[in-house]
Amino acid sequence: MDKQLLHDSLALVDLPDSGLTVRFYEILFDRYPTVRAMFGRDTRVQAEMLRGAIVSVVDHVDDADWLRTTLHALGRRHARFGVTRPMYTAVAECMIATMSEIGGDAWTPAMTSAWDRALGAIATIMLDGYPDESAIPARARRRSAGAA
Ligand code: HEM
Numbered sequence: 001m002d003k004q005l006l007h008d009s010l011a012l013v014d015l016p017d018s019g020l021t022v023r024f025y026e027i028l029f030d031r032y033p034t035v036r037a038m039f040g041r042d043t044r045v046q047a048e049m050l051r052g053a054i055v056s057v058v059d060h061v062d063d064a065d066w067l068r069t070t071l072h073a074l075g076r077r078h079a080r081f082g083v084t085r086p087m088y089t090a091v092a093e094c095m096i097a098t099m100s101e102i103g104g105d106a107w108t109p110a111m112t113s114a115w116d117r118a119l120g121a122i123a124t125i126m127l128d129g130y131p132d133e134s135a136i137p138a139r140a141r142r143r144s145a146g147a148a
Contacts, residue, residue: 001061009114009115010054012103020098021046021050057070075128079130088127089123091119091123092119095119096116
């Protein structure tokens with residue numbers, strides 16, 4: 001993963017008042033309304049947790065052990081939440097759309113590629129942490145059709 005580009009592009013869109021992750025959830029729920037029901041807590045609280053996770057991953061991009069340990073554990077929790085593989089694609093698409101919207105003219109195609117690769121790698125490691133497909137509740141497997 002391209003640490004410098006990820007870091008610089010995140011700094012561009014993650015200004016204190018940019019509302020990056022709050023706007024992300026608006027876009028996600030607009031494009032994929034079926035996932036809305038999965039989120040119990042206040043979107044702002046959820047947004048802050050997601051933001052924290054992304055900042056930590058960018059900080060540890062060169063630390064394969066940290067990434068594996070942390071993201072496997074995060075993946076295991078997401079298996080319990082009922083998060084399926086296609087949902088990671090939906091989340092990456094909406095995260096990049098949000099960053100590009102906030103970054104405006106300063107957001108470049110190279111930034112899009114760097115985040116596409118990074119979010120793909122994060123999803124792969126999180127999914128590696130899943131116990132196995134059968135551990136995902138059937139209810140959520142059906143719902144994932146809406147997030148494909
Ligand atoms: C880039 C990949 C992702 C990261 C870094 C991430 C990060 C997080 C974090 C830090 C939490 C807080 C709870 C915890 O630590 O266990 C969380 C909760 C959650 N995430 Fe994710 N997540 C990702 C992908 C997804 C996807 C693809 C979905 C499904 C659309 C999803 C749905 C949820 C749900 C339903 C919760 C629990 C919300 C609640 O308790 O109300 N996440 N996520």
